[in-house]
Amino acid sequence: MATFATTDLSYVDGYKLLTGLVVPRPIGWIGTVDADGRPNLAPYSFFQAVASHPPTVLYSVGVNDGDEKDSLINARATGEFTCSIVGMEVAVGMNQTAAELEHGESEFDFAGLTPEPSIDVKAPRVAEARASFECRVTQMVELGNQPNINVVVFGEVVRFHVDDEILDGTRIDHAALDAVGRMAGNGYATTRDRFELIRPQ
Numbered sequence: 001m002a003t004f005a006t007t008d009l010s011y012v013d014g015y016k017l018l019t020g021l022v023v024p025r026p027i028g029w030i031g032t033v034d035a036d037g038r039p040n041l042a043p044y045s046f047f048q049a050v051a052s053h054p055p056t057v058l059y060s061v062g063v064n065d066g067d068e069k070d071s072l073i074n075a076r077a078t079g080e081f082t083c084s085i086v087g088m089e090v091a092v093g094m095n096q097t098a099a100e101l102e103h104g105e106s107e108f109d110f111a112g113l114t115p116e117p118s119i120d121v122k123a124p125r126v127a128e129a130r131a132s133f134e135c136r137v138t139q140m141v142e143l144g145n146q147p148n149i150n151v152v153v154f155g156e157v158v159r160f161h162v163d164d165e166i167l168d169g170t171r172i173d174h175a176a177l178d179a180v181g182r183m184a185g186n187g188y189a190t191t192r193d194r195f196e197l198i199r200p201q
Ligand SMILES: Cc1cc2nc3c(=O)[nH]c(=O)nc-3n(C[C@H](O)[C@H](O)[C@H](O)COP(=O)(O)O)c2cc1C
Pocket: 027, 040, 041, 042, 043, 044, 045, 046, 047, 060, 061, 062, 063, 068, 069, 070, 071, 072, 094, 095, 097, 098, 099, 100, 101, 182
């Protein structure tokens, strides 16, 4: 079995090993607005649900040589973001929104997606997604050392939006949600092959 001490690895190789092995990763499709109210949308697969009470999610933004991405700049400026869930029917659109546009240029327009106004936060959601969350930033944690750091943005979910068609009470129909996850690089996985395990008493 090969073994790698992290100290011997380049930044890129460490990234490849980590993201190649922690799979599939859920994708948070992060909606924000800038200080002037202009919308922004981008996918983040360093994304996870990390607490249920209060419901909390996080996404982690790579910052190389101090070059901050809009999803970080905007969340810091407004203290808010949304997170839409990526189903198979919007996977291609999600990928489009990873384009690096000028600050203030909308990925919603670029990808032909509809910004759905939120209720409790200013950031819009993706109308075409079957579920989305409205979130308030609770903390930001800086990881690593310059020049390649990550800033982890924690957000408390203040509102859930779920398409009636995929909902039974508060249970989700996963076949209908049809969520996709990220493998490495340009690779993705569906959630179409599922199984159950009964926990021991
Ligand atoms: C599926 C997918 C997942 C991504 N995950 C991340 C991530 O976790 N962290 C990150 O910094 N960039 C990630 N990216 C790249 C960003 O989406 C990309 O840099 C984008 O342009 C950032 O947009 P923004 O400046 O509007 O925030 C990902 C791209 C894709 C396609």
